[in-house]
Amino acid sequence: MAIEDLFKVVIDRSKADTKPKADSKQKKPSPGVAIPQGLLFKCPRCGTVVYRDDFERNKSICPACNYHARIGWRERLEMTVDKGTFTELDADLKTLNPIEFPGYEAKIQELQASCGICEAVVTGVCMIHRYKTVIGIMDSNFMMASMGSVVGEKITRAFEYATKNKLPVVLFTASGGARMQEGIISLMQMAKTSGAIARHNEAGQLYVTVMTDPTTGGVTASFASLGDIIIAEPKVLIGFAGRRVIEGTIKQKLPDDFQSAEFMLENGFVDMIVDRKTLRPTLSKIFRTHNYTRAEEYRGGAAK
Amino acid sequence: MMNALTATERLALIREKGRPTVRDYIPALFSNFIELHGDRHFGDDAAILGGVGMFGTIPVTVIAQVKGRNLEENKRSNFSMPHPEGYRKALRLAKQAEKFHRPVICLVDTPGAFCGIEAEKRGQGEAIARNLMEFMTLKTPVISIVLGEGGSGGALALAVCDELAMLENALYSVISPRGFAAILWKDASRESEAAELMKITAEDLLKFGVCEHIIEEPEGGAHTDPKLTAENISEYLSEAIPRLKAVDTDEMLRRRYDKFRKIGVFSEG
Numbered sequence: 001m002a003i004e005d006l007f008k009v010v011i012d013r014s015k016a017d018t019k020p021k022a023d024s025k026q027k028k029p030s031p032g033v034a035i036p037q038g039l040l041f042k043c044p045r046c047g048t049v050v051y052r053d054d055f056e057r058n059k060s061i062c063p064a065c066n067y068h069a070r071i072g073w074r075e076r077l078e079m080t081v082d083k084g085t086f087t088e089l090d091a092d093l094k095t096l097n098p099i100e101f102p103g104y105e106a107k108i109q110e111l112q113a114s115c116g117i118c119e120a121v122v123t124g125v126c127m128i129h130r131y132k133t134v135i136g137i138m139d140s141n142f143m144m145a146s147m148g149s150v151v152g153e154k155i156t157r158a159f160e161y162a163t164k165n166k167l168p169v170v171l172f173t174a175s176g177g178a179r180m181q182e183g184i185i186s187l188m189q190m191a192k193t194s195g196a197i198a199r200h201n202e203a204g205q206l207y208v209t210v211m212t213d214p215t216t217g218g219v220t221a222s223f224a225s226l227g228d229i230i231i232a233e234p235k236v237l238i239g240f241a242g243r244r245v246i247e248g249t250i251k252q253k254l255p256d257d258f259q260s261a262e263f264m265l266e267n268g269f270v271d272m273i274v275d276r277k278t279l280r281p282t283l284s285k286i287f288r289t290h291n292y293t294r295a296e297e298y299r300g301g302a303a304k
Numbered sequence: 305m306m307n308a309l310t311a312t313e314r315l316a317l318i319r320e321k322g323r324p325t326v327r328d329y330i331p332a333l334f335s336n337f338i339e340l341h342g343d344r345h346f347g348d349d350a351a352i353l354g355g356v357g358m359f360g361t362i363p364v365t366v367i368a369q370v371k372g373r374n375l376e377e378n379k380r381s382n383f384s385m386p387h388p389e390g391y392r393k394a395l396r397l398a399k400q401a402e403k404f405h406r407p408v409i410c411l412v413d414t415p416g417a418f419c420g421i422e423a424e425k426r427g428q429g430e431a432i433a434r435n436l437m438e439f440m441t442l443k444t445p446v447i448s449i450v451l452g453e454g455g456s457g458g459a460l461a462l463a464v465c466d467e468l469a470m471l472e473n474a475l476y477s478v479i480s481p482r483g484f485a486a487i488l489w490k491d492a493s494r495e496s497e498a499a500e501l502m503k504i505t506a507e508d509l510l511k512f513g514v515c516e517h518i519i520e521e522p523e524g525g526a527h528t529d530p531k532l533t534a535e536n537i538s539e540y541l542s543e544a545i546p547r548l549k550a551v552d553t554d555e556m557l558r559r560r561y562d563k564f565r566k567i568g569v570f571s572e573g
Protein backbone atom coordinates (compact mmCIF):
# COMPACT_ATOMS: atom_id res chain seq x y z
CA MET A 1 0.00 0.00 0.00
CA ALA A 2 1.43 3.35 -1.02
CA ILE A 3 1.85 5.84 1.78
CA GLU A 4 -0.11 8.31 -0.34
CA ASP A 5 -3.22 6.23 0.24
CA LEU A 6 -3.03 6.86 3.94
CA PHE A 7 -3.27 10.59 3.49
CA LYS A 8 -6.55 10.91 1.64
CA VAL A 9 -8.27 12.57 4.54
CA VAL A 10 -5.40 14.95 5.06
CA ILE A 11 -5.06 15.79 1.40
CA ASP A 12 -8.76 16.49 1.16
CA ARG A 13 -8.32 18.95 3.95
CA SER A 14 -5.69 20.93 2.13
CA LYS A 15 -6.30 20.77 -1.56
CA ALA A 16 -3.20 22.70 -2.66
CA ASP A 17 -1.53 20.90 -5.51
CA THR A 18 2.10 21.24 -4.46
CA LYS A 19 4.12 18.07 -4.70
CA PRO A 20 6.17 16.68 -1.83
CA LYS A 21 9.76 17.80 -2.10
CA ALA A 22 12.13 16.83 0.64
CA ASP A 23 11.95 14.15 3.29
CA SER A 24 11.42 15.60 6.69
CA LYS A 25 13.88 15.47 9.51
CA GLN A 26 10.92 15.35 11.86
CA LYS A 27 9.59 12.26 13.54
CA LYS A 28 7.80 10.52 10.71
CA PRO A 29 5.71 7.39 10.49
CA SER A 30 7.47 4.73 8.44
CA PRO A 31 5.83 3.54 5.23
CA GLY A 32 4.39 0.08 5.10
CA VAL A 33 2.79 0.28 8.54
CA ALA A 34 -0.99 0.22 8.42
CA ILE A 35 -2.05 3.47 10.05
CA PRO A 36 -5.72 4.46 10.13
CA GLN A 37 -6.65 7.34 7.88
CA GLY A 38 -6.70 10.75 9.51
CA LEU A 39 -3.92 9.96 11.95
CA LEU A 40 -1.35 11.76 9.86
CA PHE A 41 -0.94 15.24 8.45
CA LYS A 42 0.94 15.82 5.24
CA CYS A 43 2.03 19.40 4.67
CA PRO A 44 0.75 20.66 1.32
CA ARG A 45 3.68 23.08 1.09
CA CYS A 46 6.71 20.88 1.83
CA GLY A 47 5.32 17.35 1.90
CA THR A 48 6.41 16.64 5.45
CA VAL A 49 4.34 13.99 7.19
CA VAL A 50 3.68 14.21 10.91
CA TYR A 51 1.33 12.61 13.41
CA ARG A 52 -1.87 14.61 13.49
CA ASP A 53 -1.91 14.80 17.30
CA ASP A 54 1.55 16.40 17.39
CA PHE A 55 0.59 18.70 14.55
CA GLU A 56 -2.58 19.89 16.24
CA ARG A 57 -0.79 20.39 19.55
CA ASN A 58 1.49 22.68 17.57
CA LYS A 59 -1.53 24.85 16.61
CA SER A 60 -1.72 23.15 13.19
CA ILE A 61 1.60 24.57 12.05
CA CYS A 62 3.96 22.48 9.91
CA PRO A 63 7.05 21.82 12.06
CA ALA A 64 9.28 21.70 9.00
CA CYS A 65 8.33 24.76 6.94
CA ASN A 66 6.10 26.80 9.30
CA TYR A 67 3.10 26.65 6.94
CA HIS A 68 0.07 27.70 8.97
CA ALA A 69 -2.55 25.15 7.98
CA ARG A 70 -6.30 25.74 7.72
CA ILE A 71 -8.17 25.45 10.98
CA GLY A 72 -11.86 25.52 11.82
CA TRP A 73 -13.56 28.56 13.29
CA ARG A 74 -13.86 27.08 16.80
CA GLU A 75 -10.17 26.31 17.09
CA ARG A 76 -9.33 29.79 15.78
CA LEU A 77 -11.69 31.41 18.24
CA GLU A 78 -10.24 29.48 21.18
CA MET A 79 -6.66 30.40 20.36
CA THR A 80 -7.48 34.07 19.74
CA VAL A 81 -9.98 35.42 22.27
CA ASP A 82 -9.89 35.76 26.05
CA LYS A 83 -11.59 32.76 27.60
CA GLY A 84 -15.34 33.07 28.01
CA THR A 85 -15.63 36.50 26.38
CA PHE A 86 -17.15 35.65 23.00
CA THR A 87 -20.75 36.56 22.21
CA GLU A 88 -21.91 35.60 18.74
CA LEU A 89 -23.79 38.08 16.52
CA ASP A 90 -26.37 37.27 13.85
CA ALA A 91 -26.15 33.51 14.34
CA ASP A 92 -29.59 32.93 12.86
CA LEU A 93 -29.12 34.16 9.28
CA LYS A 94 -30.00 31.39 6.88
CA THR A 95 -28.94 30.81 3.30
CA LEU A 96 -31.57 30.80 0.56
CA ASN A 97 -31.26 30.06 -3.14
CA PRO A 98 -31.49 33.34 -5.13
CA ILE A 99 -30.93 31.89 -8.61
CA GLU A 100 -32.49 28.51 -7.80
CA PHE A 101 -29.24 26.70 -8.43
CA PRO A 102 -30.01 22.97 -8.50
CA GLY A 103 -28.92 21.17 -5.34
CA TYR A 104 -27.76 24.31 -3.52
CA GLU A 105 -30.02 23.97 -0.46
CA ALA A 106 -29.12 20.31 -0.02
CA LYS A 107 -25.41 21.12 -0.24
CA ILE A 108 -25.76 23.83 2.40
CA GLN A 109 -27.66 21.52 4.75
CA GLU A 110 -25.04 18.82 4.34
CA LEU A 111 -22.27 21.30 5.21
CA GLN A 112 -24.18 22.66 8.18
CA ALA A 113 -24.35 19.14 9.57
CA SER A 114 -20.69 18.32 8.93
CA CYS A 115 -19.16 21.66 9.99
CA GLY A 116 -21.48 22.51 12.85
CA ILE A 117 -22.00 26.07 11.64
CA CYS A 118 -24.74 27.80 9.67
CA GLU A 119 -22.50 29.51 7.13
CA ALA A 120 -18.87 30.22 6.21
CA VAL A 121 -18.30 33.05 8.68
CA VAL A 122 -18.86 33.42 12.40
CA THR A 123 -19.00 36.96 13.82
CA GLY A 124 -19.25 38.29 17.33
CA VAL A 125 -17.90 40.50 20.07
CA CYS A 126 -15.05 39.42 22.32
CA MET A 127 -12.03 40.53 24.29
CA ILE A 128 -8.47 40.03 23.08
CA HIS A 129 -5.91 40.77 25.81
CA ARG A 130 -8.78 42.63 27.52
CA TYR A 131 -9.39 44.88 24.50
CA LYS A 132 -13.01 44.72 23.40
CA THR A 133 -13.30 44.03 19.68
CA VAL A 134 -15.64 42.77 17.00
CA ILE A 135 -14.27 39.57 15.47
CA GLY A 136 -15.09 37.62 12.31
CA ILE A 137 -13.72 34.21 11.45
CA MET A 138 -14.16 32.59 8.05
CA ASP A 139 -14.07 28.81 7.92
CA SER A 140 -12.77 27.27 4.71
CA ASN A 141 -14.33 23.91 5.58
CA PHE A 142 -17.68 25.45 4.64
CA MET A 143 -17.81 25.59 0.84
CA MET A 144 -14.28 27.02 0.78
CA ALA A 145 -15.71 29.99 2.69
CA SER A 146 -17.07 31.48 -0.50
CA MET A 147 -19.04 34.71 -0.06
CA GLY A 148 -22.77 34.61 -0.63
CA SER A 149 -25.60 36.66 0.89
CA VAL A 150 -25.18 35.39 4.44
CA VAL A 151 -21.42 35.90 4.56
CA GLY A 152 -21.79 39.37 3.06
CA GLU A 153 -24.61 40.32 5.40
CA LYS A 154 -22.88 39.05 8.55
CA ILE A 155 -19.66 40.89 7.75
CA THR A 156 -21.60 44.05 6.88
CA ARG A 157 -23.53 43.87 10.15
CA ALA A 158 -20.33 43.22 12.10
CA PHE A 159 -18.86 46.47 10.73
CA GLU A 160 -22.08 48.37 11.34
CA TYR A 161 -22.13 47.11 14.93
CA ALA A 162 -18.50 48.15 15.38
CA THR A 163 -19.16 51.60 13.89
CA LYS A 164 -22.13 52.16 16.18
CA ASN A 165 -20.30 50.94 19.29
CA LYS A 166 -16.93 52.53 18.43
CA LEU A 167 -15.11 49.21 18.34
CA PRO A 168 -12.25 47.85 16.25
CA VAL A 169 -12.78 44.88 13.92
CA VAL A 170 -10.45 41.91 13.51
CA LEU A 171 -11.32 39.71 10.54
CA PHE A 172 -9.70 36.34 9.83
CA THR A 173 -10.15 35.99 6.10
CA ALA A 174 -10.20 32.76 4.12
CA SER A 175 -12.13 32.29 0.93
CA GLY A 176 -12.23 30.81 -2.51
CA GLY A 177 -14.02 34.01 -3.62
CA ALA A 178 -17.60 34.87 -4.52
CA ARG A 179 -20.26 32.17 -4.07
CA MET A 180 -21.09 31.51 -7.72
CA GLN A 181 -24.18 29.50 -6.79
CA GLU A 182 -25.79 32.81 -5.75
CA GLY A 183 -25.05 34.53 -9.07
CA ILE A 184 -24.87 38.33 -9.22
CA ILE A 185 -26.08 38.59 -5.59
CA SER A 186 -22.74 37.21 -4.42
CA LEU A 187 -20.84 39.80 -6.49
CA MET A 188 -22.84 42.59 -4.86
CA GLN A 189 -21.67 41.43 -1.41
CA MET A 190 -18.23 42.75 -2.34
CA ALA A 191 -19.66 46.25 -2.71
CA LYS A 192 -21.90 45.93 0.34
CA THR A 193 -19.09 44.87 2.71
CA SER A 194 -16.74 47.51 1.30
CA GLY A 195 -19.41 50.14 1.93
CA ALA A 196 -19.73 49.12 5.58
CA ILE A 197 -15.94 49.29 5.91
CA ALA A 198 -15.96 52.78 4.36
CA ARG A 199 -18.31 53.96 7.13
CA HIS A 200 -16.31 52.25 9.88
CA ASN A 201 -13.24 53.90 8.38
CA GLU A 202 -14.86 57.33 8.30
CA ALA A 203 -15.84 56.86 11.95
CA GLY A 204 -12.12 56.57 12.74
CA GLN A 205 -12.26 52.97 13.91
CA LEU A 206 -9.53 50.37 13.42
CA TYR A 207 -9.83 47.39 11.09
CA VAL A 208 -7.22 44.64 11.20
CA THR A 209 -7.24 41.89 8.57
CA VAL A 210 -5.60 38.56 9.32
CA MET A 211 -5.24 36.72 6.02
CA THR A 212 -5.30 32.97 6.43
CA ASP A 213 -5.16 30.08 3.98
CA PRO A 214 -6.51 30.68 1.33
CA THR A 215 -7.55 34.32 0.81
CA THR A 216 -8.47 34.70 -2.85
CA GLY A 217 -10.86 36.03 -5.50
CA GLY A 218 -13.68 38.38 -4.60
CA VAL A 219 -12.74 38.42 -0.93
CA THR A 220 -9.20 39.59 -1.73
CA ALA A 221 -10.84 42.10 -4.09
CA SER A 222 -13.03 43.50 -1.31
CA PHE A 223 -12.90 43.46 2.48
CA ALA A 224 -9.71 41.38 2.93
CA SER A 225 -7.58 44.07 1.24
CA LEU A 226 -9.12 47.02 3.10
CA GLY A 227 -7.63 46.61 6.58
CA ASP A 228 -5.82 49.56 8.13
CA ILE A 229 -3.30 46.91 9.08
CA ILE A 230 -3.02 43.67 7.14
CA ILE A 231 -1.44 40.65 8.81
CA ALA A 232 -0.84 37.36 7.04
CA GLU A 233 -0.06 33.93 8.43
CA PRO A 234 3.17 32.31 7.19
CA LYS A 235 3.13 30.45 3.85
CA VAL A 236 -0.60 30.90 3.22
CA LEU A 237 -2.07 31.48 -0.24
CA ILE A 238 -3.16 35.06 -0.98
CA GLY A 239 -4.15 36.28 -4.41
CA PHE A 240 -6.84 37.49 -6.76
CA ALA A 241 -6.85 35.12 -9.72
CA GLY A 242 -6.64 31.35 -9.49
CA ARG A 243 -3.23 29.87 -10.08
CA ARG A 244 -4.48 27.56 -12.83
CA VAL A 245 -6.22 30.42 -14.62
CA ILE A 246 -2.95 32.35 -14.74
CA GLU A 247 -0.96 29.28 -15.79
CA GLY A 248 -3.51 28.73 -18.54
CA THR A 249 -3.04 32.31 -19.78
CA ILE A 250 0.75 32.38 -19.71
CA LYS A 251 1.23 28.70 -20.68
CA GLN A 252 3.91 28.10 -18.10
CA LYS A 253 4.20 26.90 -14.56
CA LEU A 254 4.31 29.47 -11.78
CA PRO A 255 6.96 29.40 -9.04
CA ASP A 256 5.90 27.74 -5.77
CA ASP A 257 5.99 30.93 -3.73
CA PHE A 258 3.77 32.86 -6.18
CA GLN A 259 0.77 34.31 -4.31
CA SER A 260 2.19 33.33 -0.92
CA ALA A 261 2.04 35.56 2.16
CA GLU A 262 5.74 36.22 1.63
CA PHE A 263 5.13 37.22 -2.00
CA MET A 264 2.43 39.65 -0.86
CA LEU A 265 4.74 41.15 1.78
CA GLU A 266 7.50 41.60 -0.79
CA ASN A 267 5.11 43.31 -3.21
CA GLY A 268 3.73 45.64 -0.57
CA PHE A 269 0.25 44.24 0.05
CA VAL A 270 0.56 43.03 3.63
CA ASP A 271 2.09 44.82 6.60
CA MET A 272 3.54 41.82 8.39
CA ILE A 273 3.62 38.07 8.63
CA VAL A 274 2.78 36.93 12.13
CA ASP A 275 3.05 33.50 13.66
CA ARG A 276 -0.11 32.06 15.22
CA LYS A 277 1.71 31.79 18.54
CA THR A 278 2.42 35.52 18.72
CA LEU A 279 -0.79 36.86 17.19
CA ARG A 280 -2.53 37.76 20.47
CA PRO A 281 0.28 39.96 21.79
CA THR A 282 0.65 41.48 18.32
CA LEU A 283 -3.03 42.43 18.22
CA SER A 284 -2.74 43.79 21.76
CA LYS A 285 0.17 46.03 20.73
CA ILE A 286 -1.84 47.26 17.76
CA PHE A 287 -4.92 48.06 19.87
CA ARG A 288 -2.71 49.96 22.32
CA THR A 289 -1.48 52.32 19.62
CA HIS A 290 -5.04 53.11 18.55
CA ASN A 291 -6.40 54.63 21.74
CA TYR A 292 -8.69 51.79 22.73
CA THR A 293 -9.18 51.35 26.47
CA ARG A 294 -8.19 48.07 28.04
CA ALA A 295 -10.68 46.50 30.44
CA GLU A 296 -9.56 46.51 34.08
CA GLU A 297 -10.62 43.07 35.08
CA TYR A 298 -8.16 40.25 34.50
CA ARG A 299 -9.62 37.42 32.52
CA GLY A 300 -6.65 35.16 31.96
CA GLY A 301 -5.23 34.04 28.66
CA ALA A 302 -6.70 32.50 25.57
CA ALA A 303 -9.07 29.63 26.02
CA LYS A 304 -6.48 27.34 24.50
CA MET B 305 -37.97 47.12 -28.44
CA MET B 306 -37.15 43.54 -29.28
CA ASN B 307 -39.12 40.66 -27.97
CA ALA B 308 -37.31 39.20 -25.01
CA LEU B 309 -34.25 37.32 -26.20
CA THR B 310 -32.76 34.49 -24.22
CA ALA B 311 -29.53 35.07 -22.31
CA THR B 312 -27.73 32.86 -24.85
CA GLU B 313 -29.01 34.95 -27.76
CA ARG B 314 -27.86 38.10 -25.98
CA LEU B 315 -24.47 36.53 -25.32
CA ALA B 316 -24.13 36.06 -29.09
CA LEU B 317 -25.32 39.64 -29.72
CA ILE B 318 -22.81 41.28 -27.40
CA ARG B 319 -20.02 39.28 -29.01
CA GLU B 320 -21.15 40.51 -32.44
CA LYS B 321 -18.13 41.95 -34.26
CA GLY B 322 -19.68 45.30 -35.08
CA ARG B 323 -21.14 45.94 -31.62
CA PRO B 324 -20.35 49.58 -30.83
CA THR B 325 -17.70 50.26 -28.22
CA VAL B 326 -16.75 53.30 -26.14
CA ARG B 327 -14.75 54.52 -29.15
CA ASP B 328 -18.09 54.93 -30.92
CA TYR B 329 -20.06 56.19 -27.94
CA ILE B 330 -17.68 58.77 -26.46
CA PRO B 331 -17.57 61.06 -29.54
CA ALA B 332 -21.34 60.66 -29.93
CA LEU B 333 -22.15 61.49 -26.31
CA PHE B 334 -19.57 64.05 -25.20
CA SER B 335 -18.16 67.18 -26.77
CA ASN B 336 -14.83 68.84 -25.98
CA PHE B 337 -13.49 65.49 -24.75
CA ILE B 338 -9.93 65.47 -23.38
CA GLU B 339 -8.35 62.10 -22.65
CA LEU B 340 -6.25 61.92 -19.47
CA HIS B 341 -3.63 59.25 -18.89
CA GLY B 342 -1.96 57.35 -16.11
CA ASP B 343 -2.42 56.30 -12.51
CA ARG B 344 0.51 58.45 -11.23
CA HIS B 345 2.10 55.37 -9.66
CA PHE B 346 2.99 52.79 -12.25
CA GLY B 347 1.72 53.52 -15.74
CA ASP B 348 -1.15 53.96 -18.11
CA ASP B 349 -3.53 51.10 -18.83
CA ALA B 350 -5.09 51.22 -22.30
CA ALA B 351 -7.91 48.90 -21.16
CA ILE B 352 -9.44 51.85 -19.32
CA LEU B 353 -9.87 55.16 -21.06
CA GLY B 354 -10.58 58.23 -18.99
CA GLY B 355 -11.07 61.90 -19.50
CA VAL B 356 -13.17 65.00 -19.11
CA GLY B 357 -15.73 66.40 -21.49
CA MET B 358 -19.06 68.11 -21.82
CA PHE B 359 -22.40 66.37 -21.76
CA GLY B 360 -24.44 69.17 -23.24
CA THR B 361 -23.64 72.06 -20.93
CA ILE B 362 -22.52 69.89 -18.00
CA PRO B 363 -18.83 69.03 -17.48
CA VAL B 364 -18.42 65.32 -16.72
CA THR B 365 -15.66 62.79 -16.09
CA VAL B 366 -15.82 59.70 -18.27
CA ILE B 367 -14.21 56.39 -17.29
CA ALA B 368 -14.61 53.65 -19.86
CA GLN B 369 -13.50 50.09 -20.49
CA VAL B 370 -12.15 49.72 -23.99
CA LYS B 371 -13.20 46.79 -26.14
CA GLY B 372 -11.44 46.78 -29.48
CA ARG B 373 -13.33 46.86 -32.75
CA ASN B 374 -10.74 44.57 -34.33
CA LEU B 375 -7.81 42.39 -33.27
CA GLU B 376 -5.29 45.25 -33.44
CA GLU B 377 -7.38 47.47 -31.16
CA ASN B 378 -8.06 44.55 -28.86
CA LYS B 379 -4.36 43.80 -28.52
CA ARG B 380 -3.73 47.41 -27.62
CA SER B 381 -6.45 47.49 -24.96
CA ASN B 382 -5.81 43.92 -23.72
CA PHE B 383 -9.32 42.85 -24.76
CA SER B 384 -10.68 45.27 -22.17
CA MET B 385 -9.18 43.36 -19.26
CA PRO B 386 -7.69 46.02 -16.99
CA HIS B 387 -4.57 45.76 -14.85
CA PRO B 388 -4.38 47.32 -11.37
CA GLU B 389 -3.03 50.57 -12.83
CA GLY B 390 -6.23 50.83 -14.89
CA TYR B 391 -8.38 50.70 -11.77
CA ARG B 392 -6.05 53.14 -10.03
CA LYS B 393 -6.30 55.53 -12.98
CA ALA B 394 -10.09 55.26 -12.70
CA LEU B 395 -9.92 56.12 -9.00
CA ARG B 396 -7.60 59.05 -9.63
CA LEU B 397 -10.00 60.50 -12.18
CA ALA B 398 -12.98 59.88 -9.90
CA LYS B 399 -11.25 61.76 -7.07
CA GLN B 400 -10.47 64.58 -9.50
CA ALA B 401 -14.14 64.66 -10.49
CA GLU B 402 -15.10 64.86 -6.82
CA LYS B 403 -12.85 67.90 -6.36
CA PHE B 404 -14.56 69.75 -9.19
CA HIS B 405 -18.07 68.39 -8.47
CA ARG B 406 -18.29 66.77 -11.88
CA PRO B 407 -20.60 63.78 -12.29
CA VAL B 408 -18.74 60.57 -13.18
CA ILE B 409 -20.00 58.42 -16.06
CA CYS B 410 -18.54 54.88 -16.05
CA LEU B 411 -18.95 52.85 -19.22
CA VAL B 412 -18.58 49.17 -18.30
CA ASP B 413 -17.60 46.61 -20.93
CA THR B 414 -15.17 43.93 -19.78
CA PRO B 415 -14.85 40.16 -19.57
CA GLY B 416 -13.15 40.77 -16.20
CA ALA B 417 -9.99 42.07 -14.56
CA PHE B 418 -6.83 40.65 -16.13
CA CYS B 419 -5.44 37.49 -14.55
CA GLY B 420 -1.66 37.40 -14.80
CA ILE B 421 1.64 37.52 -12.92
CA GLU B 422 2.11 41.29 -13.21
CA ALA B 423 -1.51 41.97 -12.22
CA GLU B 424 -1.00 39.91 -9.05
CA LYS B 425 2.33 41.57 -8.26
CA ARG B 426 0.78 45.00 -8.53
CA GLY B 427 -2.23 44.02 -6.40
CA GLN B 428 -5.23 43.40 -8.62
CA GLY B 429 -7.30 42.48 -5.56
CA GLU B 430 -6.29 45.58 -3.64
CA ALA B 431 -6.94 47.87 -6.61
CA ILE B 432 -10.49 46.58 -7.07
CA ALA B 433 -11.21 46.60 -3.32
CA ARG B 434 -9.97 50.19 -3.00
CA ASN B 435 -12.30 51.32 -5.80
CA LEU B 436 -15.31 49.64 -4.16
CA MET B 437 -14.65 51.45 -0.89
CA GLU B 438 -13.72 54.83 -2.37
CA PHE B 439 -16.57 54.99 -4.89
CA MET B 440 -19.01 54.23 -2.09
CA THR B 441 -18.17 57.56 -0.44
CA LEU B 442 -17.30 59.63 -3.52
CA LYS B 443 -18.99 63.01 -3.06
CA THR B 444 -20.19 63.46 -6.61
CA PRO B 445 -22.86 61.58 -8.61
CA VAL B 446 -21.74 58.34 -10.29
CA ILE B 447 -23.68 56.70 -13.11
CA SER B 448 -22.52 53.37 -14.53
CA ILE B 449 -23.75 51.94 -17.81
CA VAL B 450 -23.07 48.33 -18.82
CA LEU B 451 -22.64 48.40 -22.59
CA GLY B 452 -21.97 44.74 -23.32
CA GLU B 453 -20.18 42.44 -20.91
CA GLY B 454 -20.12 43.20 -17.20
CA GLY B 455 -17.67 40.61 -16.00
CA SER B 456 -17.29 40.05 -12.29
CA GLY B 457 -15.18 42.18 -9.91
CA GLY B 458 -13.46 43.71 -12.93
CA ALA B 459 -16.80 45.34 -13.86
CA LEU B 460 -17.92 46.04 -10.30
CA ALA B 461 -14.81 48.17 -9.74
CA LEU B 462 -16.46 50.72 -12.08
CA ALA B 463 -20.02 50.03 -10.98
CA VAL B 464 -20.32 51.22 -7.38
CA CYS B 465 -22.67 54.00 -8.37
CA ASP B 466 -25.83 55.94 -7.63
CA GLU B 467 -27.55 54.39 -10.59
CA LEU B 468 -26.72 51.44 -12.81
CA ALA B 469 -28.15 51.37 -16.32
CA MET B 470 -27.76 48.53 -18.78
CA LEU B 471 -28.13 48.41 -22.53
CA GLU B 472 -31.02 46.10 -23.30
CA ASN B 473 -28.85 43.16 -24.35
CA ALA B 474 -25.95 43.70 -21.97
CA LEU B 475 -25.14 41.04 -19.39
CA TYR B 476 -23.67 41.44 -15.92
CA SER B 477 -22.51 38.43 -13.96
CA VAL B 478 -20.32 37.13 -11.15
CA ILE B 479 -18.39 34.99 -13.63
CA SER B 480 -18.80 34.27 -17.34
CA PRO B 481 -21.38 31.55 -18.11
CA ARG B 482 -18.53 29.48 -19.51
CA GLY B 483 -16.52 29.82 -16.30
CA PHE B 484 -19.63 29.05 -14.25
CA ALA B 485 -20.22 25.81 -16.17
CA ALA B 486 -16.55 24.85 -16.03
CA ILE B 487 -16.29 25.34 -12.29
CA LEU B 488 -19.65 24.19 -10.99
CA TRP B 489 -20.36 21.42 -13.49
CA LYS B 490 -16.80 20.70 -14.63
CA ASP B 491 -18.11 21.08 -18.19
CA ALA B 492 -17.51 24.34 -20.06
CA SER B 493 -19.65 23.14 -22.96
CA ARG B 494 -22.76 23.74 -20.81
CA GLU B 495 -22.21 27.48 -21.27
CA SER B 496 -25.64 28.13 -22.73
CA GLU B 497 -27.42 26.27 -19.93
CA ALA B 498 -25.42 28.31 -17.42
CA ALA B 499 -26.32 31.58 -19.14
CA GLU B 500 -30.03 30.79 -18.81
CA LEU B 501 -29.73 29.71 -15.19
CA MET B 502 -27.54 32.53 -13.86
CA LYS B 503 -30.07 35.40 -14.18
CA ILE B 504 -27.72 37.85 -15.86
CA THR B 505 -29.93 39.82 -18.24
CA ALA B 506 -30.91 43.45 -17.67
CA GLU B 507 -34.46 42.36 -16.76
CA ASP B 508 -33.15 39.88 -14.17
CA LEU B 509 -30.89 42.49 -12.62
CA LEU B 510 -33.70 45.02 -12.51
CA LYS B 511 -35.70 42.52 -10.43
CA PHE B 512 -32.75 41.98 -8.08
CA GLY B 513 -32.37 45.74 -7.58
CA VAL B 514 -28.85 45.60 -9.03
CA CYS B 515 -29.81 47.67 -12.08
CA GLU B 516 -32.12 50.71 -12.09
CA HIS B 517 -32.66 51.39 -15.75
CA ILE B 518 -32.68 49.58 -19.09
CA ILE B 519 -31.65 51.50 -22.22
CA GLU B 520 -33.34 50.27 -25.38
CA GLU B 521 -31.32 48.94 -28.28
CA PRO B 522 -32.51 49.16 -31.89
CA GLU B 523 -34.27 46.13 -33.35
CA GLY B 524 -31.58 43.51 -34.04
CA GLY B 525 -29.14 44.92 -31.47
CA ALA B 526 -26.89 47.95 -30.95
CA HIS B 527 -24.68 47.12 -33.95
CA THR B 528 -27.56 47.58 -36.39
CA ASP B 529 -27.75 51.28 -35.55
CA PRO B 530 -24.95 52.62 -33.32
CA LYS B 531 -26.18 56.19 -33.79
CA LEU B 532 -29.63 55.40 -32.49
CA THR B 533 -28.15 53.45 -29.55
CA ALA B 534 -26.01 56.47 -28.64
CA GLU B 535 -29.11 58.67 -28.82
CA ASN B 536 -30.90 56.34 -26.42
CA ILE B 537 -27.98 56.51 -24.00
CA SER B 538 -27.91 60.28 -24.37
CA GLU B 539 -31.62 60.52 -23.65
CA TYR B 540 -31.14 58.52 -20.45
CA LEU B 541 -28.18 60.65 -19.32
CA SER B 542 -30.03 63.92 -20.00
CA GLU B 543 -32.68 62.80 -17.55
CA ALA B 544 -30.44 61.10 -14.98
CA ILE B 545 -27.55 63.59 -14.61
CA PRO B 546 -29.62 66.64 -13.57
CA ARG B 547 -31.84 64.47 -11.37
CA LEU B 548 -28.84 63.05 -9.47
CA LYS B 549 -27.04 66.39 -9.34
CA ALA B 550 -30.07 67.90 -7.60
CA VAL B 551 -29.82 65.52 -4.65
CA ASP B 552 -28.06 66.78 -1.52
CA THR B 553 -24.65 65.08 -1.16
CA ASP B 554 -25.28 63.41 2.21
CA GLU B 555 -28.61 62.14 1.01
CA MET B 556 -27.02 60.89 -2.22
CA LEU B 557 -24.37 58.94 -0.25
CA ARG B 558 -27.03 57.49 2.05
CA ARG B 559 -29.03 56.28 -0.93
CA ARG B 560 -25.93 54.87 -2.63
CA TYR B 561 -25.04 52.93 0.52
CA ASP B 562 -28.60 51.63 0.85
CA LYS B 563 -28.74 50.57 -2.80
CA PHE B 564 -26.02 47.99 -2.13
CA ARG B 565 -26.85 47.47 1.54
CA LYS B 566 -30.21 45.91 0.77
CA ILE B 567 -28.94 43.38 -1.78
CA GLY B 568 -28.87 39.88 -0.35
CA VAL B 569 -31.21 36.91 -0.25
CA PHE B 570 -31.43 35.15 3.14
CA SER B 571 -33.83 34.45 5.96
CA GLU B 572 -33.50 35.37 9.58
CA GLY B 573 -34.64 33.64 12.76
Ligand SMILES: [Zn+2]
Pocket residue numbers: 043044045046047048062063064065066067
Ligand atom coordinates in the same frame (compact mmCIF):
# COMPACT_ATOMS: atom_id res chain seq x y z
ZN1 LIG C 1 5.54 22.18 5.61
